[in-house]
Amino acid sequence: MKTLKIFSLAAVSVLLSTVIIAQSKTETFKVSGNCGMCKTKIEKAAKEAGAKEASWNAESKELTVTYKSSSTNAAKIQEKNSSSRV
Ligand SMILES: [Cu+2]
Incomplete structure (x- = not known):
C-alpha cells in the first residue's frame, strides 16, 4: 500500500510540473x-522568436508578448528583436 501511495504521489507531481512548464507567460x-x-x-520578430502574441505600443515603446514558457523566453524574444533589426 505504501508503494502505491508513493507512486501516485510521484505521478501527481509529474503531472503538475508538466502543467507549469506548458503555462503561457505574458511579459x-x-x-x-x-x-x-x-x-x-x-511584432514580427517577436513571433519569429516563438511568441504567440506580440503587441508593441509606439507611445510607451513597450512590447507585450505572450508565449509558452516551454518554447521560448523573454530573453530570446529580446535578442531576436535586437539582432534582426538594425
Ligand atoms: Cu519605424
Missing part, C-alpha cells in the same frame, strides 16, 4: 522604435 519590456513600420518589424 512587457522596452523595445526601441518610432513608427508603424517599426511596430510591424518588432
Whole structure:
C-alpha cells in the first residue's frame, strides 16, 4: 500500500510540473522604435522568436508578448528583436 501511495504521489507531481512548464507567460519590456513600420518589424520578430502574441505600443515603446514558457523566453524574444533589426 505504501508503494502505491508513493507512486501516485510521484505521478501527481509529474503531472503538475508538466502543467507549469506548458503555462503561457505574458511579459512587457522596452523595445526601441518610432513608427508603424517599426511596430510591424518588432511584432514580427517577436513571433519569429516563438511568441504567440506580440503587441508593441509606439507611445510607451513597450512590447507585450505572450508565449509558452516551454518554447521560448523573454530573453530570446529580446535578442531576436535586437539582432534582426538594425
Ligand atoms: Cu519605424
